[in-house]
Amino acid sequence: MKAGLDDYIVKSPRHFVRLRVAVQGALERVAARRQVARLENRLQLLLENLNVGVFSSTLDGYLLESNQAFLNLLSVNNLTEAQAVNLRQLCSQLSPPGTPLLTSTEVSRGKSQKAQEIRIPQTDGQSKWVLLTQYLNTNDDEGVIDAIVEDITALKQAELALRQLNETLELRVQQRTGELEDVNSQLEAFAYSVSHDLRAPLRAIESFAQILLDSYRTQLDASGQNYLDRIRRAAVLMNTLIENLLDYSRITPPPHHPTSSNYLTLFN
Incomplete structure (x- = not known):
């Protein structure tokens, strides 16, 4: 041969x-296949070391493949254990209730992407929040769901802490507003009491000065009449000032209508 x-x-x-x-x-074909194999190995290594869960499943919810991060979210040791769990049945037990995975109805309506936040109860009584983002693709002419699962527990905890802080601040503002209203009421009562107590002797001074001027004007020289007139006018002026102070204490500011604000939008 x-x-x-x-x-x-x-x-x-x-x-x-x-x-x-x-x-x-x-x-050249052998070199190309080796290059493709190297790229596939690098991509697989990258997926395995990601902190984000990645998986593929059928439309019925049966797992095809996933990385280690997704297995950790399911609290299973390997892909075989994970494939024993139907993802659609698992999602029906999560919060909020429903079917987070893309459904055949949604697919028939042309929907090819879906994102939803899901709360996953843990065995220790705590909860883990994840963001499930799905994409509809085809594999051998069959529909498959490729999805990314991000752990957003820390973000949810931060949102909860911020919400609680916001509620605490609103409560403190209400308390301080009530205290301020009480103080203003006390100040108004004090101003009214003081003005009333001051006006009584002023009215007496003014009245007696006027009586002296009316009854004893002929017995007083020009200086005495001037002094009494100045006393009377000073008493009248002081009474006017006290009345103005009382009126000012009764002035109320325009009504304030507080509105709630969502501080979470500042961090988005």
């Missing part, structure tokens, strides 16, 4: 050119 091959190559130079091209093409 070797002799025949040598005879084929030697006696047919144009066939030798074809053989060289064929060998070169085969070597």
Whole structure:
């Protein structure tokens, strides 16, 4: 056979050119397959080391493949254990209730992407929050769900802490507002009491000064009349100032209508 091959190559130079091209093409295909294999290995290594869960499943909820992060979220040791769990049945037990996975109805309506936050109860009584983002793809002409699962527990805890802080601040504002209203009421009562107590002797001073002027004007010289008139006018002025102070204490600011604000939007 070797002799025949040598005879084929030697006696047919144009066939030798074809053989060289064929060998070169085969070597290039082998190199391309090796490059693809290296890229696949790198991609697989990247997926396995991600902190984000990645999985593929059928539309019926049966797991096809996943990375280690997703297995950790399911609290299973390997892919075989995970495949024993129907994801659609598992999702029906989560919160909020429903079917987070893409349904056949949604697919028939042309929906190819879906994202939803899900709370997963843990064995220790705590809860873990995840963001499930799904994409509809095809594999051998069959619909499959490729999904990314991100652990957003820390974000949810931060949102809860911020919400509680907001509620605490609103409660403190209400308490301080009530205290301020009480203080204003006390100040108004004090101002009214003080003004009333001050106006009584002022009215007496004004009245007696007027009586002296009316009854004893002829017995007083010009200086005495001037002094009494100045006393009377000063008492009138002081009474006017006290009345203005009382009126000012009764002035109420325009009504304030507080509105609630969502501080979470500042962090989005």
